[in-house]
Amino acid sequence: MNAHTTKLLTEAETSLIEVAKALPQSQERVAAQEALAANGLPTRRVEAFHYTDLRALLKGEYALAERPSEEDALAIGNRFPRLVSDAAVLHFRSGHYFDRGEVLPDGVTVRAELPKAAKVSTAAASTVALNNALVRDGLTVQVAAGAKVDRTVGIAHAHSAGENTVGATRCAIEVGAGAECSLVDRSVGPDRVSYLSSQIVSLDIAVGSTVNYTLSNEEGDAAKRLARLAVTLGKDATLNLFILNVGGVLVRQEIDFDVTGEGATLNISGVNLVGGDAHVDVTSRITHHVPSTNATETFRNVATGRGQGVFQGQINVRQAAQLTDARMACNSLLLSDECGFSAKPELEIFADDVQCAHGATVTDLEESYLFYLRARGISEPRARQMLIKAFVAEVVEEMEHTDLIEPLEARIEAWMDRHV
């Protein structure tokens, strides 16, 4: 059921359309407004949003976040220490790009122009349409063919505007043939401020390149985040992707992969920590178009408080994609009486000579492990923390981008101190 039956627009829908109308109009923006006016935000009846009823969850009357002053922009950046000290960082503040004249590593060029609108697949229509309607600033980052980039390149999103403001960005990252690079895409914002952040990144990885990409969502605890990462993977290319979700009260993170080159390898792992009243939805789709490609996907989720976690993961193997090896695992821990977790790991296979598997588990902390630790004199809260930490550390420690292991572990620990 992908049909909408609703016609009356909610306050949020109306205000978002108004925001879009006030911006300079382009063909895509007009089309996006029309789509939004006609369909509204997706409800449960749209299969891709089965567990995230955006129409019900996205409340508020939104206004566009104004461009902060240079001082404010600097100030907010200083409140959040860098993840990687020597990284070259590109700054977005409340959806506006700030060129700080950052010295870029050799082989990397940046153009401060809005990349082409993302192509819209039906499943992602709403996330993309919303971004098309609201986006103002964007970047195109290019990594030259054959470049071995020695420093991490970071894209830092920080929101500093007030309550019910909306910021939207769109970035395109093009990695040339045979290049190697590490990228960090991080979002931060103040707690207790209900803002909306819409982010789209497209990442094209050409023949034989290796990319480490880390997405760290550390938005404020009342933030709403609708983000999408769309990846195209060429022949013999490798992507090591890590996703950390520790922030936001409403998060929809779409990750979409088109594996279009033979011999490509995709390693995805992630940690989703869902506490308080948060609703965190990670929706992934991997499409294998050509033969002999590999994909592994491992997610560890922890839900507590009244947090609701969602993982939807689809592996789609096209008929031509013989010899695909695709594996997915989604393990979730439920720690409180009122939290919940929903998983929909899907396999859609049209080729016969393949090995595809997925596994999903949901459970609470193993009593015998707790007992083991308590029998050694470790207090229960401490023992619980140790076990949860070990559960998520397993995937964090495996990260290819080793510089990030320690800083991300620190973020995870901060979350645990607050929620567990």
Added chain:
Amino acid sequence: MVAVQETIDTVKTLDIDQYKYGFSTDIESDRAPKGLDEDTIAFISAKKGEPEWMLKWRLEAFERWKTMTEPDWARVNYPPIDYQDIYYYAAPKDFEDGPKSLDEVDPELLKTYEKLGIPLREQEILAGVRKRGEPSTLEDDGPEGANDNVYASGRVAVDAVFDSVSVVTTFREELAKTGVIFCSITEAIKDYPELVQKYLATVVPVTDNYFATLNSAVFTDGTFVYVPEGVRCPMELSTYFRINEMNTGQFERTLIIAEKGSYVSYLEGCTAPQRDENQLHAAVVELIAMDDAEIKYSTVQNWYPGDENGKGGIYNFVTKRGDCRGKNSKISWTQVETGSAITWKYPSCILRGDGSRGEFYSIAVSNGMQQVDSGTKMLHLGKDTTSRIISKGISAGRSQNTYRGQVSVNRRAANARNFTQCDSLLIGDQCGAHTVPYIEAKNSEAQLEHEATTSKISDDQLFYCLQRGIPEEEAIALIVNGFVKEVIQELPMEFAVEAQKLIGISLEGSVG
């Protein structure tokens, strides 16, 4: 590997599209006028001699159905169904005249039974020549009295449903001795209205879904089973469903109630003739298990799947649901799905009683142009409820085979436990195998495990067999039977053999 040689022999005698039950029986039949309106429903109700409340119930369902739209979320494609182009009622005409011997029975009907593999003695009863207990008119080939002990194993009481009516139910008197009611739903409405009124549509509400509502309005027959408190049903109960008439739909309704501490095992088999048109089958099955009761429901579904180009075949849109209403009750679904052009079927368990258990074992084989979208729902509502799902999908030809299942744990369902395993096997590069599980946990004490795999028959296994002189086709049958073993072993003996044969037959021609 009982079935292998037998399977191959059987196949040699078959047509290209390999459907064994594709014959049709040329029997004069009594039909309702084509199309669906209040008059059709009144006609069906009058034919069945139903009380007023039943007609009212049907009409209310029909009113509701008119406001509903056909669901389109399943991964199946078919041209729109013209619900006015179907006969909603068809009954073999000569039935009540009571033939005196098998010679007088319409030979076409007898042929049908013979082809269905129903033994001659049973055929006599089914054809209404004699009642159970009367001496057979046939030359004796063994003392029938040997069967008189109702606890003897290996016997099956049969209810045969031919198009819209239940033609006869066997072993009824012997079952009655233990208090078990086993009859057609039409008879139950007349004879046990209080039981029917109490339980009908309490598991699948009239408004549940498009096809269930349609069924509520027009259901023609089906089976009713009531097992009283503490009774272990002495034999397997079985229903054979057959769609015979052209352009008819079959809408059967089955209601099984197992009272406290009782046990019943029920088998269901289905076949249909080979026709170029698509025929509609929209059944509703409701199971109710009280405290400590257990219901085991097994299906071998072998409706006509259509020819290799997808012409003809049955649309099988079925709502099956069991309600574990009592403490420590258990409902187990086992299904072997080899037939139907389109299958849309999700036998489910509502685990309401504390400590109740739901099981689902499924083999879905698709070949040719078949489309299967099947799976289960395990809804954990009570404490300490457990469920287990084993689903084996085999796709061949140009078929699409989808497992769609839901495991949901309610906030109050402390200590709920589920294990799900979905394996798919692909034979050939034109088919598809899909897995769509929905896993929803709202209680932190829940423990849910889900795993799914998709692969083809491994070259190593095949090589191993070939090297030992087993021909390729037989080797594949061997490996496939190994793949589905976990489910086959859940089936009662009679069905297990049949199921193994069916799987072999369904996959014939898919190799190479």
